[in-house]
């Protein structure tokens with residue numbers, strides 16, 4: 001990751017607007033957006049659609065990339081685009097919004113965005129290509145796997161582990177020390193009181209398994 005290089009956003013939908021807001025607040029230079037061919041020539045919040053994901057190679061030498069496709073019940077598209085950037089010789093950038101805080105004692109991996117008012121506290125380790133959405137709280141000592149989406153105002157209390165590609169819904173709470181495996185979906189507003197053992201969709205307080213995956 002190079003902080004100085006301009007960034008190119010991949011996917012120009014709703015989540016991209018939040019990333020643009022965060023990137024602008026952090027002073028990042030946005031070169032443009034890659035999306036479907038019919039979007040080329042249009043603009044999103046003043047930023048041009050400059051090509052499609054097949055153009056990643058063209059820009060790999062002079063820009064970093066951020067995958068801006070959102071993910072709720074399935075992180076596969078974000079995962080695929082992330083690996084497409086790497087395969088094209090590209091690098092992933094990070095964005096930390098001006099009102100977000102990543103402790104100097106924490107680490108976030110390449111491709112991860114930390115949106116407004118989110119906190120990644122001391123001792124936390126966040127993987128690659130994650131979304132730490134607005135107002136989310138990653139407390140001390142947590143490990144967050146790659147391609148995870150912590151949705152708006154999700155609270156991950158101290159020393160939790162969230163496995164790769166999982167989604168934690170808006171305003172969910174994960175009790176301290178809990179472990180959630182990869183490929184889980186925690187419904188909005190749920191409370192995870194104990195560690196979970198298998199991938200699935202969980203909901204409620206306490207969160208119970210609704211569907212296996």
Ligand SMILES: CC(C)(COP(=O)(O)OP(=O)(O)OC[C@H]1O[C@@H](n2cnc3c(N)ncnc32)[C@H](O)[C@@H]1OP(=O)(O)O)[C@@H](O)C(=O)NCCC(=O)NCCS
Pocket residue numbers: 072073133151152168169170185186187188189190201203204210211
């Ligand atoms: C979990 C979610 C993805 C739905 O998943 P789904 O696979 O379509 O599941 P369904 O809607 O069929 O619901 C499955 C079960 O979970 C329950 N459920 C779903 N969401 C729930 C919630 N937020 N709280 C409590 N129960 C919930 C349903 O009532 C259903 O229960 P039942 O089987 O006992 O009838 C969706 O409810 C959700 O929470 N989305 C995330 C919203 C969010 O945080 N958005 C932020 C975007 S940044």
